Amino acid sequence: MDYKELTAYCLSKTGAYEDYPFGPDPLVMKVASKIFAFFSVVDGWIHIALKCEPEAAELLRLEYAAVKPGYHLNKRHWNTVVIDGTIPAEELRGMIDHSYTLVVRKLTRAEKERIG
Template identity: 60%
Template sequence: MDLHTVRTYCLEKKGAIEDFPFGGDIHVFKICGKMFALLSNRDGILHISLKCEPEVCEILREQYPAIKPGYHLNKRHWNTIEADGSIPTEEIFGMIDRSYQLVFKGLKKAERERITNSLRIK
């Protein structure tokens, strides 16, 4: 799994944008100004930080050694994945979907409707 693949997948999400508030080497993906994914290369390894329910965060960390508490994030609600090939791609895509859905559900109703309605018009 590489940065381009994950970046493309994140940008395919409804209303998703890419931003660089922490510098050019950290790709931040947001919906209505709220982060759902961060990508960075550290020591030649792609790191993907994703939001998650606290109980699911713990299960994933126990299941996969490449998943750690969120790097420079709320460790209760975020995981950081070292994309070293030990986690199946589809599993990572599922974690991205979960993160996006958590953030989407937390948006104001008007924001959710705006995103949903803008996609129907296209």
């Protein structure tokens, strides 16, 4: 998956939108007021940081060399994924889905009602 496909997939989630709260980089994907993905490009490689259950985060790091502890994030709950072609597209979509779901679960009732 390339940058355009990854960001489009994130934006296909209910209530998802782009934001730049830290300046021009990184691109942040949010649902309601919460971040579920950070996008940046480092040395020509796309990096996407995604929220993850701690146990699943560890397993993904063991399975894929391209999955690292979250850069500048809580390393227990966030992974940074280098998009280098070694992780299947379906797995990437699953990681995005998981991050989005974890964030939506933590939204207030009012925020959940606003996004549908």
